[in-house]
Amino acid sequence: MTITEIKTKLREILENVLDEDILATDFMADSTNLRAWDSLSLVNIFVQTEKAFKIKLPLGKLATLNTMADLLAVIQENQSA
Amino acid sequence: MRELEYPLNGADILLRKKILRRELQKRAIVAEKKIALLSGSTVGEIKDVLEIFLWNYGIRPIFLEGTYANFYEDVMFDAKKLQKFNPDFIYIHTTCRNLTDASKLEQVWAKLAEICSAMIIQNNFELPPDGFSSIDKLRSLNRLNQKIYLYAGEHDNFVVNDLNYLAAQYGLLQWHNPAQWYAYKYALALEAVPLLCFNLAKLIKASLGLNKKVLVLDLDNTLWGGILGDDGVAGLEIGAETPRGAAFLDFQKYLKGQQAQGILLAICSKNNYQDVVQAFADPRMFLRLDDFVAVEANWDNKDKNILKIAEKLNLLPDSFVFVDDNPAERELVRHNVAGVSVVDTSDVLDFIDYIENNGFFLPLKVTEADLNRQEYYQQNNQRRVAEEGSVNYADFLKSLQMTYAIEPVAKENFARVLQLINKTNQFNLTTKRLSAAELQNLLADKYLTICCGLKDKFGDNGIIAVFSAERRAETLDIGLWLMSCRVFRRNVEQEIFKYVLDWCRKKQIKKIHGHYIPTPKNKMTADFYATIGFVKIAERDGGSDWEYILAKG
Numbered sequence: 001m002t003i004t005e006i007k008t009k010l011r012e013i014l015e016n017v018l019d020e021d022i023l024a025t026d027f028m029a030d031s032t033n034l035r036a037w038d039s040l041s042l043v044n045i046f047v048q049t050e051k052a053f054k055i056k057l058p059l060g061k062l063a064t065l066n067t068m069a070d071l072l073a074v075i076q077e078n079q080s081a
Numbered sequence: 082m083r084e085l086e087y088p089l090n091g092a093d094i095l096l097r098k099k100i101l102r103r104e105l106q107k108r109a110i111v112a113e114k115k116i117a118l119l120s121g122s123t124v125g126e127i128k129d130v131l132e133i134f135l136w137n138y139g140i141r142p143i144f145l146e147g148t149y150a151n152f153y154e155d156v157m158f159d160a161k162k163l164q165k166f167n168p169d170f171i172y173i174h175t176t177c178r179n180l181t182d183a184s185k186l187e188q189v190w191a192k193l194a195e196i197c198s199a200m201i202i203q204n205n206f207e208l209p210p211d212g213f214s215s216i217d218k219l220r221s222l223n224r225l226n227q228k229i230y231l232y233a234g235e236h237d238n239f240v241v242n243d244l245n246y247l248a249a250q251y252g253l254l255q256w257h258n259p260a261q262w263y264a265y266k267y268a269l270a271l272e273a274v275p276l277l278c279f280n281l282a283k284l285i286k287a288s289l290g291l292n293k294k295v296l297v298l299d300l301d302n303t304l305w306g307g308i309l310g311d312d313g314v315a316g317l318e319i320g321a322e323t324p325r326g327a328a329f330l331d332f333q334k335y336l337k338g339q340q341a342q343g344i345l346l347a348i349c350s351k352n353n354y355q356d357v358v359q360a361f362a363d364p365r366m367f368l369r370l371d372d373f374v375a376v377e378a379n380w381d382n383k384d385k386n387i388l389k390i391a392e393k394l395n396l397l398p399d400s401f402v403f404v405d406d407n408p409a410e411r412e413l414v415r416h417n418v419a420g421v422s423v424v425d426t427s428d429v430l431d432f433i434d435y436i437e438n439n440g441f442f443l444p445l446k447v448t449e450a451d452l453n454r455q456e457y458y459q460q461n462n463q464r465r466v467a468e469e470g471s472v473n474y475a476d477f478l479k480s481l482q483m484t485y486a487i488e489p490v491a492k493e494n495f496a497r498v499l500q501l502i503n504k505t506n507q508f509n510l511t512t513k514r515l516s517a518a519e520l521q522n523l524l525a526d527k528y529l530t531i532c533c534g535l536k537d538k539f540g541d542n543g544i545i546a547v548f549s550a551e552r553r554a555e556t557l558d559i560g561l562w563l564m565s566c567r568v569f570r571r572n573v574e575q576e577i578f579k580y581v582l583d584w585c586r587k588k589q590i591k592k593i594h595g596h597y598i599p600t601p602k603n604k605m606t607a608d609f610y611a612t613i614g615f616v617k618i619a620e621r622d623g624g625s626d627w628e629y630i631l632a633k634g
Contacts, residue, residue, distance in 0.1 A: 019099035040125045047261070047271045048096055062264050 006053070006075055013048045017041055030069035055079060085137045086425065087438035089279060091272040094130065101133050109601050111139035112289055112514055117168040117199070118144060119152035119189075121179035122268040130274050134282035138291055150179075150266070156189045160196050168199040169516065170285060176244065176268040177209040180218070183225050190232065190239065198518025200288055201239045202281065205229050207248035207269075210257035237517045240284055240445060247276055283440035289514055290504030293422060293441040294396060296339065297387055299405035300350040300357065300378070303429070304336075304368070305329050309356050320365045328429045333367035335433050340372060343451030344442050345394065345458060347375040349386045349403070354378045374458040383410050384417035393465075394458065395566040397506065397602060402441045404432060450497050450543045457567055460539040467539075478572065485576045486534040490524060490547070497544045498532050501565060505547075506602040508574075509563040510595065510609065523560075527552050529584055530561075533577055535568055546573050548581065555591040557581070562595070578613050585631055595627040 007028055014027045018041060026032070034042060046057055049071070055078040057065075065071050084094060084101060094101065116131075118124045128144050135142045145166045147155040152173055156163065163171075171193060175186070186203070193201055205226045212219055226245060233241050248256040251273050258270035269277065286292070301308045306318030306325050318326040319333070340346050346368075350357065357378040361370040370376065375393050377386035383405070391398045399420025405411050406427045415423045424435045436442075464481065471477035490498050495517075503514045515523075523530045530549040535542040545568045549561040564573055585593065595610045599622075607625075611617070615627035 013096065016096045016100065017098070019103070040129065043265050043267075043271065044095055044098070044126070048092070051092055051272075056260065059260055059264060 001053075001079060003072070003076070006072060006079075009052055010049065010072070010075070013045060013052060017044050017048065028068060030067065030072075032068040033066065034068065034071065035066055049075065053079060082137050083425070085134055085279070086422075087279075087435055089275050091275040094133070094275040095126075095271060098129060098133065102129075102136075105133060105136040108136055109139060110141045111291065111600070113141045113143065114169040114285070114289070115143045115145070115166060116170045116172060116285075117147065117163060117166060119147040119155055119171060119173045121150055121152055121175040123149065123266045124174055126267070126271060126274050127174065127278060131278040131281055134275075134278050135285065138282060138286040140282075140286060140289065140291075153185050153189060156192050160192065163193075164196050167197060170202060170288075171197075171199045172202045172242070172281060173204065174268075175204050175206070177206050177222065178262070178268045180206060180209070180222060180225070183221070183228070186225075187228075187232075190236075194236070194238070198238070198516050200516060202242050202284055203229055203233075203239065204242045204244040207244045207256065208253055210253070210259070240288070242277075242281060242284060244277070247273075247280055251276055280440075283443050284445070287440070287443040287445050288503075290500065290502075292443060292504075293344075293402045294400040295345040295347055295374075295390075295394065295402070296336065296436075297347045297349050297390060297401050297403045298336070299383075299407065299410065300348060300352060300360070302406040302427075303404055303432075304333060305360070305366075306429075309352050309360055314356075314360050314363050317360065317363070317365075325429070330365075330367055332429055332432055337368060337372065339442065340455055342442070342444060343454040345374045345454065346372055347390050347394075348373050348378060349383050349390065349405075350378045351380055351383075352378045371459065372455075374455065374462070382413065384414050387414060387418050387421065395507075395569060402436065404436070450500065453541075453543060456540065457542055460542075461567060463539050464537070474570075481537040481539070481571075483535060483537045483571065485573065486536070487531055487577060487580045488534075490520070490530045490532050490549075494532055494544050495520070498547050501532075501544065501547050501563065502561065505563040505565060506600070507566050508569065508606055508609075509600075509603050510559070510606050511561060511598045512563075512600045512603060513561055523549050529557065529581065531577070531580065533573055535571065535573060542568060546577060548577050550581070550593075552588065552590065555589065557585055557590045557593045559593065559595045574609070575613070582631070591631055593629040593631070595629070597625045597627070599623040 011028055018037065046062070050057055053075055055075065057074060061074055065074060082101070082105065118128055124146060128146060132142055145168065152175065173189065190201060193199070206222045209218065209222070229241055233239050248269070256269050256273050258267070261267040261271055298304055306329055307316055309317060319329045320326045321330060336346055348357070357376065358370060360366065361368065375390040377390055379386070387398060387401065387403065391401065397420065398418045402422045402424060403411065403414050404424045408427060411423045411425065414421060422441060424432060426432065426435050467480060468477045471480060499515065499517055499520050502520065506512070528549060528551050532544045533546040534544045546564040547561060548559070550557045550559040595615055597607055597610065599607065610627035615629045617625050618628045619626040
């Protein structure tokens with residue numbers, strides 16, 4: 001899966017879970033701070049991500065996922081693994 | 082909302098939670114209820130998703146969230162906060178992850194019963210993920226579950242949320258998600274949360290009397306295999322001889338069982354009436370034609386026929402559940418009959434599964450009136466025939482030889498009165514719903530709380546009306562007045578009012594105050610007080626206040 005395809009899928013999840021009036025593309029910037037979202041939404045996004053990409057986010061990494069770049073990286077890593 | 086009916090797609094509900102929430106916010110609200118969530122683990126997501134399911138039933142929840150994993154401490158040491166919130170429901174979300182000290186639960190229940198009148202919803206315990214490793218653990222879990230059920234049997238205000246069943250149904254391997262437990266302290270997989278919340282919402286709506294009342298059934302390929310008009314009675318497939326015939330037979334048996342619990346059965350089928358009469362005379366049928374309180378077998382559209390059934394039974398179609406193997410008929414009914422629930426499957430193998438898992442008729446406690454309901458409606462059919470044969474309505478009423486039994490609410494009639502209060506929609510002046518404890522309070526001396534039974538030559542209708550008013554010096558203030566739709570236009574309300582007037586005279590009451598609070602369903606009572614001589618003294622929010630001055634002497 002290319003980075004564009006990953007971003008498209010991830011954006012869909014964010015649009016649904018966050019359902020906010022912000023341009024979804026704004027969410028996709030590498031610097032987006034994941035921790036700015038409420039914790040319920042963030043957990044939901046992690047769980048939906050695991051399901052959509054058929055991966056497991058490693059337990060040890062959860063606490064270090066702070067930005068969109070971190071999340072994209074972990075998805076890519078686990079996909080190729 | 083279809084997304085919130087069985088079979089659920091848990092992941093999809095979580096994904097689109099906020100969108101569903103936004104759509105449901107437009108719905109009409111039937112009741113507002115305060116719910117305290119006490120937890121042994123994380124409940125944030127449970128709160129959000131439960132809210133969606135409750136809104137779908139027209140219930141607007143106000144939540145109080147206990148502190149994380151502190152259900153015991155919240156109740157035992159911080160009861161004031163709970164007391165102040167004064168919840169209608171308390172949900173105790175414990176799971177096998179909290180299975181440490183069983184005596185704690187019993188202390189919590191006792192304390193809750195002491196400090197508030199809320200209905201307690203207690204999870205039983207699901208099988209643990211590491212079950213095989215410890216026989217002792219499984220044994221104590223089973224013992225504790227037994228204890229929970231025993232307690233529920235002995236206490237009116239206590240119901241069990243069968244987590245054990247839900248987890249098994251979902252699949253234990255999926256239900257337990259160690260990663261989510263360690264990372265977020267979710268005691269069950271996030272994707273199973275909608276299933277859990279659906280069940281909680283069903284328990285809550287059932288306790289508020291919002292269950293469905295009628296199963297409206299198609300015939301061909303719904304109650305039997307084959308097409309009556311084409312195959313003839315002999316060609317219908319029903320009975321133990323064929324696999325498919327056995328499935329239809331079991332469905333009929335299931336329906337008979339539902340009927341015995343007080344659920345009404347009706348037929349809505351495109352067939353010739355005479356053919357249908359013949360089909361039910363076939364000894365292979367488990368159900369008889371007189372098991373149905375209404376039979377619409379003709380060639381009119383089904384939406385029209387369902388409205389006709391509603392009119393006949395004096396019920397609103399939103400208390401109906403429609404079963405039909407034909408998706409086009411289901412779609413028509415769903416679109417054209419507001420509020421009706423549709424069983425969304427064409428396969429006889431799935432009918433029972435869908436009806437049960439949607440909890441349309443979820444029983445919490447079955448009263449005697451439930452068990453006799455079918456009979457009442459059959460008698461009503463006889464009454465209707467008598468009415469049609471009478472010259473005028475007054476003669477008809479006279480010919481019924483009615484006797485009214487007005488009596489104080491007491492232990493013997495308590496359960497039925499409580500049920501009437503919580504499920505009566507149409508003839509209901511204030512639509513106040515009460516818990517058992519709240520009703521108990523209305524039996525104090527300063528209240529006049531009575532109910533009315535009605536018998537006639539066709540049979541005993543049981544208790545069909547409730548009235549409660551508070552005495553304040555020389556004024557009587559009516560807080561509750563409601564009557565079952567079975568006995569509209571039978572002068573019950575006049576008889577009750579006569580009784581109330583007599584009582585007032587004895588107690589030197591000079592004024593009676595009444596109130597009408599509008600709901601989407603009780604418009605028929607908007608001017609009721611005017612018809613018995615009250616004068617309107619105020620209007621607000623679509624409702625009104627009324628006054629009756631008693632004559633001197």
